[in-house]
Amino acid sequence: MKTTANPSRRTFLKATAALSGGLVIAFWLPGRRGLARAQGAPKAPIPPNAFLRIAKDGTVTVMVKNLEFGQGVTTALPMLVVEELECDWSRVRAELAPAAPEYAHTAFGMQMTGGSMSVGDSWTQLRTVGAQARTMLVAAAAAQWKVKPEACRAEKGFVIGPGGKKASFGSLAEAAAKLPAPEKVALKDPKQFKLIGKPTRRLDSVERIEAKTVFGLDVKRPGLHTALVAHPPVVGARVAKFDAQKVRGIAGVTHVVQTSLGVAVVAKNFWAAKKGRDALEIEWDAGPGATLSSEGLRAEYAALAKQPGPMAKKAADPNAIKAAAKTVVAEYEVPFLAHAPMEPLNCTVEYRGDSAEVWCGSQFQTVDQAAAAKAMGLTPDKVTLHTMPAGGGFGRRANPASDYVVEACEIAKSVKVPVKTVWTREDDVRGGYYRPMYVHRVEAGLDAKGAIVGWNHAIVGQSIIAGTAFEPFLVKEGIDHTSVEGVSDTPYDIPNLAVTLHSPKSPVTTLWWRSVGHSHTAFVMETMMDELAAAAGEDPLAFRRKLLAKHPRVVATLDLAARKAGWGTALPKGRARGIAVHESFGSVCAQVAEVSLEKGEVKVHRVVAAFDCGLVVNPMTVEAQVQGAIAFGLSAALHSAITIKDGKVQQSNFHDYRVLRLSEMPKVEVHIVSSGADKPTGVGEPATPPIAPAVANALFALTGKRARSLPLGKTSWA
Amino acid sequence: MTKFYVNGEPVEFRAAPDTPLLWALRDHLGLTGTKFGCGLSQCGACTVHVNGEPALACSIPVSDLQGKRVTTIEGLPANAVTKAVKGAWVDKDVVQCGYCQPGQVMAAVALLTKNKSPSDAEIDAAMDGNLCRCGTYPRIREAVKTAAAKLAGKR
Numbered sequence: 106m107k108t109t110a111n112p113s114r115r116t117f118l119k120a121t122a123a124l125s126g127g128l129v130i131a132f133w134l135p136g137r138r139g140l141a142r143a144q145g146a147p148k149a150p151i152p153p154n155a156f157l158r159i160a161k162d163g164t165v166t167v168m169v170k171n172l173e174f175g176q177g178v179t180t181a182l183p184m185l186v187v188e189e190l191e192c193d194w195s196r197v198r199a200e201l202a203p204a205a206p207e208y209a210h211t212a213f214g215m216q217m218t219g220g221s222m223s224v225g226d227s228w229t230q231l232r233t234v235g236a237q238a239r240t241m242l243v244a245a246a247a248a249q250w251k252v253k254p255e256a257c258r259a260e261k262g263f264v265i266g267p268g269g270k271k272a273s274f275g276s277l278a279e280a281a282a283k284l285p286a287p288e289k290v291a292l293k294d295p296k297q298f299k300l301i302g303k304p305t306r307r308l309d310s311v312e313r314i315e316a317k318t319v320f321g322l323d324v325k326r327p328g329l330h331t332a333l334v335a336h337p338p339v340v341g342a343r344v345a346k347f348d349a350q351k352v353r354g355i356a357g358v359t360h361v362v363q364t365s366l367g368v369a370v371v372a373k374n375f376w377a378a379k380k381g382r383d384a385l386e387i388e389w390d391a392g393p394g395a396t397l398s399s400e401g402l403r404a405e406y407a408a409l410a411k412q413p414g415p416m417a418k419k420a421a422d423p424n425a426i427k428a429a430a431k432t433v434v435a436e437y438e439v440p441f442l443a444h445a446p447m448e449p450l451n452c453t454v455e456y457r458g459d460s461a462e463v464w465c466g467s468q469f470q471t472v473d474q475a476a477a478a479k480a481m482g483l484t485p486d487k488v489t490l491h492t493m494p495a496g497g498g499f500g501r502r503a504n505p506a507s508d509y510v511v512e513a514c515e516i517a518k519s520v521k522v523p524v525k526t527v528w529t530r531e532d533d534v535r536g537g538y539y540r541p542m543y544v545h546r547v548e549a550g551l552d553a554k555g556a557i558v559g560w561n562h563a564i565v566g567q568s569i570i571a572g573t574a575f576e577p578f579l580v581k582e583g584i585d586h587t588s589v590e591g592v593s594d595t596p597y598d599i600p601n602l603a604v605t606l607h608s609p610k611s612p613v614t615t616l617w618w619r620s621v622g623h624s625h626t627a628f629v630m631e632t633m634m635d636e637l638a639a640a641a642g643e644d645p646l647a648f649r650r651k652l653l654a655k656h657p658r659v660v661a662t663l664d665l666a667a668r669k670a671g672w673g674t675a676l677p678k679g680r681a682r683g684i685a686v687h688e689s690f691g692s693v694c695a696q697v698a699e700v701s702l703e704k705g706e707v708k709v710h711r712v713v714a715a716f717d718c719g720l721v722v723n724p725m726t727v728e729a730q731v732q733g734a735i736a737f738g739l740s741a742a743l744h745s746a747i748t749i750k751d752g753k754v755q756q757s758n759f760h761d762y763r764v765l766r767l768s769e770m771p772k773v774e775v776h777i778v779s780s781g782a783d784k785p786t787g788v789g790e791p792a793t794p795p796i797a798p799a800v801a802n803a804l805f806a807l808t809g810k811r812a813r814s815l816p817l818g819k820t821s822w823a
Numbered sequence: 824m825t826k827f828y829v830n831g832e833p834v835e836f837r838a839a840p841d842t843p844l845l846w847a848l849r850d851h852l853g854l855t856g857t858k859f860g861c862g863l864s865q866c867g868a869c870t871v872h873v874n875g876e877p878a879l880a881c882s883i884p885v886s887d888l889q890g891k892r893v894t895t896i897e898g899l900p901a902n903a904v905t906k907a908v909k910g911a912w913v914d915k916d917v918v919q920c921g922y923c924q925p926g927q928v929m930a931a932v933a934l935l936t937k938n939k940s941p942s943d944a945e946i947d948a949a950m951d952g953n954l955c956r957c958g959t960y961p962r963i964r965e966a967v968k969t970a971a972a973k974l975a976g977k978r
Contacts, residue, residue: 175920175957310913313921314928316856316896323855331850356839374850375859376842447860447868447922447956496858496922497956530861725916729962733919736958759865759954768947770960 155207156234157186159242163262163275165190165197170208170227171218172468172502173201173309174446174495175733176789177726178223180307182231184722185224188300189235189292191259192274199308204470204490215471219503219617221690221787224722228784229292236290238281245281246272295720295783304725321466321493322527324453329523330359332516333378334369335385336532339752341394341612344368348386355381360520366508369516375527394612394752399542402611402749403438406544406565409607410436414563415583417593420601426559429550433640435633437547438814439625440746442540442618443533443762448496450509450528450536454517460487461517465510466495468503472574476507480514499737500617504538505573508614534762535754539747540618541567543588545629555641557652559601562592564626567615568608583608587617591626591794596656596688597634597649613749619737620793623689627794628742628801628815631685635802636811645684645802646672658717659686662693662778666715669776670697680710683802685795690787692718693778694731698771698799700807705823707743709771709800717778719786724777727788731775734792739771740764742797743818763818827888829854830898836885844888845869845880848895856896856925860954867953870926870933871895877933879952896925903974904935911969919957927953931967939974941967 158166167183179199187197202208208216210226239259246264247254249272257266262274295301312318337343347368349361357377362369370381426432453464454477461481467473467490474490481488495502513526528536543566550559568585570576579586584606593604618624638648646667653659663686667673670682679701686695699711714731721727744763748755756762801812808822825836829852836847843862848854848871860868862881869880872894880893899905908931918924927950934941934949941949946967955963 173920177919306913306916307918309921310916310918311909313918313924314909314912316858316925318921319855320858320922322859325853325855374838374842374846376839376846376850380839445956447858447866447920447954449859495920497920499956527859530863530865729916729919729959732961733958736960737956740956758863759861760863764954764956765958765960766951766954767960767963768951770958770964773961 156231157238159238159274159278161275161278163193163196163273165192165274167197167199168202168208169199170202170216171223172466172492172495172498174218174466174468174498174502176223176730177307177723179309180305181224181722181726182227183308184300184305185227185231186235188298189232190239191261193262194300196262197308201492201494203492204467204474209471215469217471217503218468219500221692221790224785224788225691232292233290236292237286240287240290241281241284242274242277244284245277249277249280301722302720302724305723306725318494320448320496321453321464322448322451322496324464324493324525326453326455326523329453329525330371330373330520331375331378332369332371332513332524332526333375333382333529334364334367334512334526334532335382335387336367336535336537337389339389339391339394340397340537340749340754342389342391342752345388345390347388351384351386352381355384359522361385362516362519364512364515366512369526371516371520371522371524378527379529391752392612397612397749397752399441399749402542403544405609406542406607407436407546409565409609410544410546410563412607414605414607416604417584417589417606418602418604420559420561420603422559422601423603425601426548426550426561429558430553431551431640432548433551433633433636434548435546435636435811435813437545437629439543439628440748440815441542441613442741442745443536443747443756444499444501444618445533445759445762445764446495446497446499446501449530449533450501451526452510452513453523453525454513455523456481456514456517456521459483460489461514462489462491463510463514464491464493466493466498466502467510468498468500469505469507472505473507473510476511477514480511481518499619500621501538504616505575506614508538530759531757534747534756534758537614538616539613540624541569541615543625545625547629547633549633549637551637551641555643557599557637560599561603561605563605563607564588564592565607565609567611567613569615569617569621571608587622589626590622591687591689592630595630596659597630597652598655599652619734620689620790623687623790623794624741627685627687627689628797631687631795631798632801632812635683635798635805639805644673649686658780659688659693662686662715662717663695665776665778666695666697666713669715669774670713672697681803681807683799683804683806685798685802687791687794689791689794692716692786692788692791694792694795696735696792696795696799698796698803700800700803702807702822705821707800707804707817707822709739709769711772711774712796712799713774713776714792715776715778716792717780718788718791719780719782720784721777722785727777728775730788731792732773734790735773735796736765736770738793738796739769739800742800742815743769744816746816746819825885825889827885827890828892830894840886841884843881844871844883844885844893847885848880854895854897858922858926860923865954866923867930868923868926870929870953872929872933875936877930896929899929899932904932907970907973908932908935908966911966911973915962915966915969917959917962917966919959923953923955927955927963931963931970934967935970935974940971
């Protein structure tokens with residue numbers, strides 16, 4: 106069982122064309138291609154699509170159209186194919202697909218990884234591929250044996266016919282490939298699944314552990330140079346002039362070139378490039394960012410939150426809240442956040458004048474391929490983009506502006522030698538694409554019985570989507586859906602909920618970060634819900650359940666977490682529990698956190714999570730994703746913040762952009778809700794949003810103090 | 824010139840002597856299993872063994888390595904500890920993106936070579952320098968315990 110990184114696209118297509126002794130399934134699901142065209146994707150006829158190869162030796166290779174960056178698609182997607190194909194799982198391998206139109210998302214028309222959509226997007230597509238291939242293999246065997254296909258069946262990589270006839274998939278592949286792919290195939294009823302739903306270890310563990318996986322940073326090419334780029338020290342600054350005299354004397358440095366955003370030093374190795382960059386003297390034109398500070402933004406946002414603005418949701422009766430017996434008003438703040446994946450950003454480019462090859466761990470192959478082409482003055486069909494396994498991403502490798510790809514292409518075109526750009530951790534933390542900072546202001550009213558009568562919710566923060574190619578799809582009437590998701594579409598039955606959104610602009614560039622809007626809206630909704638429960642004198646669980654009566658799925662998930670956590674039972678002195686539930690990406694996650702204070706620091710001991718993600722493809726991956734999403738959310742809940750002063754990001758590396766360490770990881774128990782659903786919903790992101798409010802609510806239970814800003818570590822709890 | 828050993832092979836390093844071991848391995852010796860994560864001894868992605876002790880390759884200039892023995896993930900001896908650690912990592916399905924895992928494995932092998940039955944606190948202490956943004960920490964803890972149990976069973 107092996108996963109191998111990208112084949113060369115050329116080799117791959119050649120193999121496809123030659124059918125080199127194996128079965129290639131030509132398969133295409135027509136989809137909405139508007140976005141891809143808007144991005145300038147190739148308009149050439151759609152080539153034969155291939156998700157599956159069966160070699161003569163019986164090896165089954167599944168092409169994975171998404172980026173593998175930890176979420177487990179190189180195991181989950183082959184499981185979908187193999188369920189229908191009926192081959193031997195131990196003969197299966199996965200390859201990451203290069204950028205190509207046939208690997209587009211079935212609905213969005215562009216090749217991408219995001220929105221916790223990968224398995225759901227491939228759910229029907231890849232099972233169909235498997236069923237088509239099985240049908241063709243059976244037909245090939247039946248023809249060979251001169252029997253009816255109905256008299257044959259496929260099992261563990263063999264077709265079995267009447268009278269003990271048996272032929273391996275490998276031996277049948279060549280004949281099967283010559284048959285037409287059936288247009289209609291019946292897919293199994295979920296009750297018949299053998300592999301889907303079964304805990305399945307990753308296909309690529311051994312190669313990852315033994316460091317045989319080639320990540321983007323590990324790409325080797327003949328004559329490859331390394332480039333480090335001096336980026337603006339102040340957000341939005343531009344190069345005024347630079348002096349490279351001291352750089353040129355450094356052994357190994359070969360070129361110094363200006364890019365759109367900064368100055369690149371190209372050298373024969375990383376260390377020479379790093380020394381060269383350190384020796385650069387650059388005069389920057391700071392521009393309007395020079396006076397920017399996150400403190401200033403906070404004051405500006407807080408003032409805006411009290412102003413009327415575009416409404417994401419209007420109250421049926423805006424005056425109802427005025428009759429409230431008790432009103433709770435709270436202002437919340439969450440900081441800018443960097444993604445900080447373990448593998449720093451990098452991109453390798455070979456520019457050959459009339460064509461180019463690009464290697465990078467891209468979440469947005471279609472967009473990055475088009476941007477790379479534009480940067481080099483080529484058409485997208487002349488740019489081969491190899492999708493490399495990535496060491497995390499969390500949204501940073503899905504930039505509509507393709508910043509780090511464009512930069513590498515500019516350098517490669519300029520110096521005309523193969524170049525790999527490497528971002529240092531400092532470049533990454535100061536790299537300028539952040540989860541936006543937001544201020545929320547909530548005014549909620551309760552009647553004398555403790556029931557909510559009105560809820561005015563204002564959100565202030567930069568739009569992630571405005572100005573990108575996604576604007577026509579995700580911004581409606583001034584409302585960026587990703588800024589308000591989790592509030593305006595809350596499952597809570599809140600009478601007279603009004604949601605206002607202000608989207609001020611600033612020179613800080615922003616980007617989606619694991620769970621996008623839910624990363625801040627869940628914190629506000631769920632801590633406010635807790636605060637209202639306390640104001641109403643009710644148990645936080647009971648208070649929530651009443652407001653969720655119309656959403657049995659959310660209630661069931663909440664109840665499961667509460668029951669497994671022993672909600673309401675006694676805890677040792679100095680410990681307390683907090684609860685939170687949030688719906689996102691089609692899934693529901695509820696969490697109960699147990700906390701204490703140790704020397705004034707917040708210690709999270711245990712998190713009990715209940716998760717409804719629809720039909721479960723691989724429970725082992727689902728558990729890992731919930732654990733991981735909690736760790737990721739806990740980093741931001743407890744520690745991480747990007748702050749800006751005089752236009753400069755004040756953090757630079759993991760010592761001051763603190764993330765969770767192993768000793769801080771709570772025990773996490775994951776309970777998957779058996780919902781009987783007939784399709785999968787999101788897995789990678791939905792467990793991130795509830796952890797911050799669960800911990801904050803536990804801290805309230807412990808200390809009586811309300812956390813209204815993140816990270817929680819900056820509040821004095823003692 | 825600095826003479827040292829990498830995975831048992833002698834190396835004569837003639838490039839800039841302040842080159843960090845990490846970049847000597849990756850750029851000059853083509854050993855890319857040792858990963859770059861922070862360059863500041865903060866994340867453990869570049870964990871190697873120097874004379875048998877865990878060390879961070881990003882922060883050791885080659886000039887400090889005269890005569891020393893460096894072991895990287897590519898050259899871990901196939902002994903009982905290595906086998907137990909790798910086996911446990913697969914068994915517990917630790918890997919997510921996998922980028923930090925070579926460093927995690929190097930840290931775990933160093934721990935279990937010295938201490939065959941580490942306590943929970945000792946595991947936390949030994950593995951705390953190795954960051955994982957995917958959050959594989961719970962499974963790393965389990966895998967170290969599984970490997971330790973396997974080694975205990977062998978004695």
